[in-house]
Amino acid sequence: MNDLGTLDDLPADYVDALRGANLVPLWPALRNLLPPGAPRTATQPTHWPWASIRPLLLRAGALTPIEKAERRVLVLANPGRGLDNLQASSCIYLGMQLVLPGETAPNHRHTPNAARIVVEGEGACTIVAGEAGPMHRGDLVMTPSGLWHEQHHEGSGPFMWLDVLDLPLMVGLDVSYVIQGDPQQRLRPPSVYAAGGVLPRLHGVRTTARYPLLRYAWTRTREALDALAVSTPQDKRVEVAYVNPETGGDCLDTIAFSAMLLRPGESQVLPKASPARVFHAVEGEGTADVGGTRVSFVQADTFCAPGFASVTLANRSARTPLCLITADESPVHRKLGVFEVRS
Numbered sequence: 136m137n138d139l140g141t142l143d144d145l146p147a148d149y150v151d152a153l154r155g156a157n158l159v160p161l162w163p164a165l166r167n168l169l170p171p172g173a174p175r176t177a178t179q180p181t182h183w184p185w186a187s188i189r190p191l192l193l194r195a196g197a198l199t200p201i202e203k204a205e206r207r208v209l210v211l212a213n214p215g216r217g218l219d220n221l222q223a224s225s226c227i228y229l230g231m232q233l234v235l236p237g238e239t240a241p242n243h244r245h246t247p248n249a250a251r252i253v254v255e256g257e258g259a260c261t262i263v264a265g266e267a268g269p270m271h272r273g274d275l276v277m278t279p280s281g282l283w284h285e286q287h288h289e290g291s292g293p294f295m296w297l298d299v300l301d302l303p304l305m306v307g308l309d310v311s312y313v314i315q316g317d318p319q320q321r322l323r324p325p326s327v328y329a330a331g332g333v334l335p336r337l338h339g340v341r342t343t344a345r346y347p348l349l350r351y352a353w354t355r356t357r358e359a360l361d362a363l364a365v366s367t368p369q370d371k372r373v374e375v376a377y378v379n380p381e382t383g384g385d386c387l388d389t390i391a392f393s394a395m396l397l398r399p400g401e402s403q404v405l406p407k408a409s410p411a412r413v414f415h416a417v418e419g420e421g422t423a424d425v426g427g428t429r430v431s432f433v434q435a436d437t438f439c440a441p442g443f444a445s446v447t448l449a450n451r452s453a454r455t456p457l458c459l460i461t462a463d464e465s466p467v468h469r470k471l472g473v474f475e476v477r478s
Protein backbone atom coordinates (compact mmCIF):
# COMPACT_ATOMS: atom_id res chain seq x y z
CA MET A 136 0.00 0.00 0.00
CA ASN A 137 1.60 3.25 -1.12
CA ASP A 138 2.26 6.25 1.13
CA LEU A 139 -0.24 9.05 0.79
CA GLY A 140 0.35 12.77 0.66
CA THR A 141 0.61 14.76 3.90
CA LEU A 142 -0.56 18.21 4.93
CA ASP A 143 3.05 19.39 4.63
CA ASP A 144 2.92 18.56 0.93
CA LEU A 145 0.26 21.22 0.41
CA PRO A 146 0.79 24.98 0.10
CA ALA A 147 0.07 26.78 3.38
CA ASP A 148 -2.38 29.18 1.71
CA TYR A 149 -4.36 26.20 0.35
CA VAL A 150 -4.56 24.55 3.81
CA ASP A 151 -5.63 27.89 5.32
CA ALA A 152 -8.31 28.30 2.64
CA LEU A 153 -9.62 24.80 3.34
CA ARG A 154 -9.78 25.40 7.08
CA GLY A 155 -11.46 28.74 6.57
CA ALA A 156 -14.21 26.91 4.69
CA ASN A 157 -14.47 24.13 7.34
CA LEU A 158 -12.95 21.63 4.93
CA VAL A 159 -10.23 19.04 5.57
CA PRO A 160 -8.40 16.85 3.04
CA LEU A 161 -9.03 13.19 3.74
CA TRP A 162 -5.87 11.63 2.34
CA PRO A 163 -3.42 12.72 5.10
CA ALA A 164 -5.69 11.04 7.71
CA LEU A 165 -6.91 8.08 5.64
CA ARG A 166 -4.39 5.47 6.80
CA ASN A 167 -5.20 6.18 10.46
CA LEU A 168 -8.95 5.97 9.87
CA LEU A 169 -8.79 2.86 7.68
CA PRO A 170 -5.50 1.10 8.39
CA PRO A 171 -4.78 -1.98 6.30
CA GLY A 172 -5.67 -5.38 7.77
CA ALA A 173 -6.16 -4.52 11.43
CA PRO A 174 -7.40 -1.60 13.50
CA ARG A 175 -5.13 0.75 15.41
CA THR A 176 -6.01 1.53 19.00
CA ALA A 177 -4.88 4.16 21.44
CA THR A 178 -5.72 1.83 24.34
CA GLN A 179 -2.55 0.72 26.12
CA PRO A 180 -2.10 -2.23 28.45
CA THR A 181 -2.48 -0.47 31.81
CA HIS A 182 -2.22 -1.70 35.40
CA TRP A 183 -3.92 0.08 38.29
CA PRO A 184 -2.57 -1.49 41.54
CA TRP A 185 -4.95 -1.38 44.51
CA ALA A 186 -1.97 -0.39 46.64
CA SER A 187 -1.79 2.86 44.61
CA ILE A 188 -5.52 3.55 44.43
CA ARG A 189 -6.55 2.81 48.04
CA PRO A 190 -4.53 5.44 49.94
CA LEU A 191 -5.28 8.12 47.33
CA LEU A 192 -9.01 7.32 47.42
CA LEU A 193 -9.06 7.43 51.24
CA ARG A 194 -7.26 10.77 51.06
CA ALA A 195 -10.01 12.02 48.72
CA GLY A 196 -12.43 11.13 51.52
CA ALA A 197 -10.51 13.43 53.85
CA LEU A 198 -9.97 16.22 51.30
CA THR A 199 -13.36 16.40 49.63
CA PRO A 200 -16.71 16.18 51.45
CA ILE A 201 -19.33 14.19 49.57
CA GLU A 202 -21.39 17.36 48.92
CA LYS A 203 -18.47 18.69 46.89
CA ALA A 204 -17.94 15.50 44.93
CA GLU A 205 -21.42 13.97 44.58
CA ARG A 206 -19.56 10.82 43.57
CA ARG A 207 -16.19 10.43 45.28
CA VAL A 208 -14.47 8.55 42.49
CA LEU A 209 -10.94 8.18 41.18
CA VAL A 210 -11.11 7.27 37.50
CA LEU A 211 -8.84 4.50 36.25
CA ALA A 212 -7.76 6.29 33.08
CA ASN A 213 -5.79 4.84 30.20
CA PRO A 214 -2.76 7.04 29.41
CA GLY A 215 -2.89 5.99 25.77
CA ARG A 216 -6.33 7.53 25.40
CA GLY A 217 -5.34 10.70 27.31
CA LEU A 218 -5.85 10.72 31.09
CA ASP A 219 -8.32 13.60 30.94
CA ASN A 220 -10.60 11.65 28.61
CA LEU A 221 -11.43 9.32 31.54
CA GLN A 222 -11.47 6.16 29.43
CA ALA A 223 -10.11 2.69 30.17
CA SER A 224 -10.86 1.70 26.57
CA SER A 225 -12.94 3.04 23.70
CA CYS A 226 -16.22 1.93 25.33
CA ILE A 227 -15.38 1.28 28.99
CA TYR A 228 -15.02 3.70 31.89
CA LEU A 229 -13.64 2.47 35.22
CA GLY A 230 -13.96 4.38 38.47
CA MET A 231 -13.11 3.41 42.05
CA GLN A 232 -15.74 4.90 44.34
CA LEU A 233 -15.51 5.58 48.08
CA VAL A 234 -18.50 5.87 50.38
CA LEU A 235 -17.84 6.68 54.03
CA PRO A 236 -20.09 5.56 56.93
CA GLY A 237 -23.39 7.43 56.94
CA GLU A 238 -22.98 8.69 53.38
CA THR A 239 -25.46 7.90 50.65
CA ALA A 240 -25.38 7.95 46.88
CA PRO A 241 -28.80 9.56 46.25
CA ASN A 242 -31.33 7.94 43.96
CA HIS A 243 -30.72 8.55 40.26
CA ARG A 244 -30.83 6.93 36.85
CA HIS A 245 -28.76 7.52 33.75
CA THR A 246 -28.48 6.44 30.16
CA PRO A 247 -25.05 4.74 30.48
CA ASN A 248 -25.16 1.10 31.54
CA ALA A 249 -23.27 0.45 34.74
CA ALA A 250 -22.13 -2.37 36.97
CA ARG A 251 -20.09 -2.35 40.13
CA ILE A 252 -17.71 -4.84 41.64
CA VAL A 253 -17.41 -4.58 45.43
CA VAL A 254 -13.76 -4.27 46.43
CA GLU A 255 -13.68 -3.51 50.16
CA GLY A 256 -16.01 -2.87 53.09
CA GLU A 257 -19.10 -4.16 54.84
CA GLY A 258 -22.43 -2.61 55.74
CA ALA A 259 -23.41 -0.96 52.46
CA CYS A 260 -26.67 -1.63 50.70
CA THR A 261 -27.81 -0.85 47.19
CA ILE A 262 -31.34 -0.41 45.89
CA VAL A 263 -31.78 -0.99 42.14
CA ALA A 264 -35.24 -0.71 40.61
CA GLY A 265 -36.79 -1.16 44.04
CA GLU A 266 -34.74 -4.26 44.91
CA ALA A 267 -32.63 -3.76 48.01
CA GLY A 268 -29.70 -5.95 48.88
CA PRO A 269 -26.36 -6.05 50.65
CA MET A 270 -23.03 -5.62 48.90
CA HIS A 271 -20.18 -7.97 49.73
CA ARG A 272 -16.65 -8.19 48.32
CA GLY A 273 -16.64 -9.63 44.81
CA ASP A 274 -20.39 -9.11 44.27
CA LEU A 275 -21.34 -7.79 40.85
CA VAL A 276 -24.33 -5.45 40.89
CA MET A 277 -26.01 -4.31 37.68
CA THR A 278 -27.50 -0.88 37.15
CA PRO A 279 -28.59 -1.05 33.52
CA SER A 280 -29.50 2.01 31.47
CA GLY A 281 -32.55 3.79 32.83
CA LEU A 282 -32.97 1.89 36.12
CA TRP A 283 -33.18 3.89 39.37
CA HIS A 284 -30.39 3.13 41.82
CA GLU A 285 -29.06 4.42 45.14
CA GLN A 286 -26.60 3.27 47.78
CA HIS A 287 -26.54 3.58 51.57
CA HIS A 288 -23.65 2.85 53.88
CA GLU A 289 -24.55 2.05 57.46
CA GLY A 290 -21.35 0.13 58.26
CA SER A 291 -18.39 1.39 60.26
CA GLY A 292 -15.48 1.58 57.80
CA PRO A 293 -14.83 2.90 54.30
CA PHE A 294 -16.68 1.13 51.51
CA MET A 295 -15.19 0.96 48.02
CA TRP A 296 -16.32 -0.48 44.71
CA LEU A 297 -15.20 -0.47 41.09
CA ASP A 298 -17.69 1.13 38.70
CA VAL A 299 -17.70 -0.27 35.14
CA LEU A 300 -19.70 1.84 32.68
CA ASP A 301 -20.13 2.22 28.93
CA LEU A 302 -19.78 5.97 29.49
CA PRO A 303 -17.30 6.67 26.62
CA LEU A 304 -19.69 5.01 24.19
CA MET A 305 -22.70 6.99 25.44
CA VAL A 306 -20.74 10.26 25.48
CA GLY A 307 -19.57 9.54 21.92
CA LEU A 308 -23.17 9.01 20.88
CA ASP A 309 -24.25 12.28 22.58
CA VAL A 310 -26.81 10.41 24.66
CA SER A 311 -25.23 10.55 28.14
CA TYR A 312 -27.31 12.18 30.90
CA VAL A 313 -28.52 11.62 34.47
CA ILE A 314 -31.80 12.30 36.26
CA GLN A 315 -31.99 12.70 40.03
CA GLY A 316 -34.97 11.16 41.82
CA ASP A 317 -36.68 10.85 45.18
CA PRO A 318 -35.61 7.95 47.45
CA GLN A 319 -36.97 4.64 46.21
CA GLN A 320 -39.65 2.53 47.80
CA ARG A 321 -38.16 -0.89 48.52
CA LEU A 322 -40.85 -2.79 46.65
CA ARG A 323 -39.24 -5.36 44.42
CA PRO A 324 -38.59 -8.67 46.18
CA PRO A 325 -35.08 -10.11 46.01
CA SER A 326 -34.31 -12.21 42.95
CA VAL A 327 -35.02 -15.90 43.34
CA TYR A 328 -32.71 -17.21 40.65
CA ALA A 329 -30.98 -19.36 43.24
CA ALA A 330 -30.56 -22.60 41.33
CA GLY A 331 -29.06 -23.21 37.88
CA GLY A 332 -31.62 -24.45 35.35
CA VAL A 333 -34.63 -23.55 37.49
CA LEU A 334 -36.52 -20.32 36.78
CA PRO A 335 -39.17 -18.69 38.94
CA ARG A 336 -42.75 -18.68 37.63
CA LEU A 337 -45.38 -16.47 39.18
CA HIS A 338 -48.72 -18.25 38.65
CA GLY A 339 -47.11 -20.18 35.82
CA VAL A 340 -45.78 -17.11 34.03
CA ARG A 341 -42.11 -16.36 33.48
CA THR A 342 -41.05 -12.79 34.06
CA THR A 343 -40.90 -10.38 31.19
CA ALA A 344 -38.56 -8.04 33.11
CA ARG A 345 -35.70 -6.97 30.89
CA TYR A 346 -33.23 -7.33 33.75
CA PRO A 347 -34.57 -10.09 36.01
CA LEU A 348 -31.29 -10.49 37.91
CA LEU A 349 -29.45 -7.43 39.15
CA ARG A 350 -27.00 -8.77 41.73
CA TYR A 351 -24.61 -11.68 41.32
CA ALA A 352 -23.25 -12.73 44.71
CA TRP A 353 -19.56 -13.65 44.64
CA THR A 354 -20.18 -16.62 46.97
CA ARG A 355 -22.40 -18.27 44.34
CA THR A 356 -20.08 -17.38 41.47
CA ARG A 357 -17.15 -18.82 43.40
CA GLU A 358 -19.09 -22.03 44.10
CA ALA A 359 -19.75 -22.39 40.37
CA LEU A 360 -16.07 -21.82 39.55
CA ASP A 361 -14.97 -24.33 42.19
CA ALA A 362 -17.33 -26.97 40.81
CA LEU A 363 -16.20 -26.30 37.25
CA ALA A 364 -12.53 -26.44 38.28
CA VAL A 365 -12.98 -30.03 39.47
CA SER A 366 -14.40 -31.23 36.15
CA THR A 367 -12.33 -29.12 33.74
CA PRO A 368 -9.12 -30.54 32.25
CA GLN A 369 -5.99 -28.67 33.33
CA ASP A 370 -5.40 -27.27 29.84
CA LYS A 371 -8.92 -25.79 29.57
CA ARG A 372 -9.99 -22.45 31.02
CA VAL A 373 -12.36 -22.38 34.01
CA GLU A 374 -14.73 -19.53 33.24
CA VAL A 375 -18.38 -18.63 33.79
CA ALA A 376 -20.39 -15.90 32.07
CA TYR A 377 -22.68 -13.51 33.92
CA VAL A 378 -25.94 -13.74 31.96
CA ASN A 379 -29.57 -12.79 31.99
CA PRO A 380 -31.00 -16.06 33.41
CA GLU A 381 -34.19 -15.79 31.34
CA THR A 382 -32.53 -15.34 27.95
CA GLY A 383 -28.97 -16.59 28.43
CA GLY A 384 -27.82 -13.33 26.85
CA ASP A 385 -25.32 -10.80 28.15
CA CYS A 386 -26.31 -9.21 31.46
CA LEU A 387 -25.86 -5.72 29.96
CA ASP A 388 -26.49 -4.61 26.39
CA THR A 389 -22.99 -3.24 25.87
CA ILE A 390 -20.55 -4.88 28.29
CA ALA A 391 -20.11 -8.61 28.93
CA PHE A 392 -18.88 -9.91 32.29
CA SER A 393 -17.33 -13.21 33.18
CA ALA A 394 -15.45 -14.76 36.08
CA MET A 395 -12.38 -16.90 35.68
CA LEU A 396 -10.49 -19.21 38.03
CA LEU A 397 -6.91 -20.28 37.51
CA ARG A 398 -5.86 -23.21 39.63
CA PRO A 399 -2.54 -23.05 41.55
CA GLY A 400 0.32 -22.83 39.08
CA GLU A 401 -2.04 -22.74 36.07
CA SER A 402 -1.59 -20.43 33.08
CA GLN A 403 -3.98 -19.71 30.23
CA VAL A 404 -3.63 -18.05 26.84
CA LEU A 405 -6.74 -16.07 25.93
CA PRO A 406 -7.82 -15.80 22.29
CA LYS A 407 -6.93 -12.57 20.48
CA ALA A 408 -10.36 -10.99 20.16
CA SER A 409 -11.48 -7.62 18.82
CA PRO A 410 -12.97 -6.22 22.08
CA ALA A 411 -10.83 -4.54 24.71
CA ARG A 412 -10.93 -6.31 28.07
CA VAL A 413 -10.68 -5.31 31.70
CA PHE A 414 -9.52 -7.68 34.46
CA HIS A 415 -10.13 -7.28 38.20
CA ALA A 416 -8.51 -9.70 40.65
CA VAL A 417 -11.06 -10.75 43.27
CA GLU A 418 -8.82 -13.35 44.94
CA GLY A 419 -5.22 -14.43 44.60
CA GLU A 420 -2.23 -13.10 42.73
CA GLY A 421 -0.80 -13.61 39.30
CA THR A 422 0.98 -12.32 36.26
CA ALA A 423 -0.32 -11.27 32.88
CA ASP A 424 1.48 -10.78 29.60
CA VAL A 425 -0.60 -8.30 27.64
CA GLY A 426 0.79 -7.85 24.14
CA GLY A 427 4.34 -8.07 25.51
CA THR A 428 3.66 -5.86 28.55
CA ARG A 429 4.14 -7.78 31.81
CA VAL A 430 1.72 -7.09 34.66
CA SER A 431 2.29 -8.52 38.14
CA PHE A 432 -0.93 -8.20 40.11
CA VAL A 433 -2.47 -9.05 43.49
CA GLN A 434 -5.98 -9.12 44.93
CA ALA A 435 -8.06 -5.99 44.14
CA ASP A 436 -5.74 -4.87 41.30
CA THR A 437 -7.24 -3.95 37.93
CA PHE A 438 -5.65 -4.00 34.48
CA CYS A 439 -6.79 -3.75 30.88
CA ALA A 440 -5.91 -5.20 27.49
CA PRO A 441 -6.55 -3.53 24.13
CA GLY A 442 -8.56 -5.33 21.48
CA PHE A 443 -6.62 -7.98 19.53
CA ALA A 444 -3.89 -8.05 22.19
CA SER A 445 -2.45 -11.42 23.12
CA VAL A 446 -3.14 -12.10 26.79
CA THR A 447 -1.52 -14.83 28.87
CA LEU A 448 -2.62 -15.13 32.50
CA ALA A 449 -0.79 -17.12 35.16
CA ASN A 450 -1.56 -17.93 38.77
CA ARG A 451 1.74 -17.45 40.53
CA SER A 452 0.62 -19.17 43.73
CA ALA A 453 1.33 -22.87 44.18
CA ARG A 454 -1.43 -23.17 46.80
CA THR A 455 -4.38 -20.82 46.25
CA PRO A 456 -6.65 -20.18 43.25
CA LEU A 457 -6.59 -16.93 41.31
CA CYS A 458 -10.06 -15.52 40.58
CA LEU A 459 -10.71 -12.66 38.18
CA ILE A 460 -13.82 -10.83 37.03
CA THR A 461 -13.51 -9.59 33.45
CA ALA A 462 -15.49 -7.01 31.50
CA ASP A 463 -15.31 -6.61 27.73
CA GLU A 464 -16.93 -4.79 24.85
CA SER A 465 -18.05 -7.91 22.97
CA PRO A 466 -21.83 -7.17 23.06
CA VAL A 467 -21.22 -3.95 21.10
CA HIS A 468 -18.91 -5.70 18.64
CA ARG A 469 -21.40 -8.54 18.07
CA LYS A 470 -24.33 -6.17 17.54
CA LEU A 471 -22.29 -4.19 15.01
CA GLY A 472 -21.04 -7.33 13.26
CA VAL A 473 -17.36 -6.53 13.90
CA PHE A 474 -16.59 -9.16 16.56
CA GLU A 475 -13.49 -11.13 15.55
CA VAL A 476 -11.17 -13.71 17.03
CA ARG A 477 -7.75 -14.15 15.43
CA SER A 478 -5.27 -16.86 16.18
Ligand SMILES: [Fe+2]
Pocket residue numbers: 243245249278284
Ligand atom coordinates in the same frame (compact mmCIF):
# COMPACT_ATOMS: atom_id res chain seq x y z
FE1 LIG B 1 -25.22 5.74 38.87
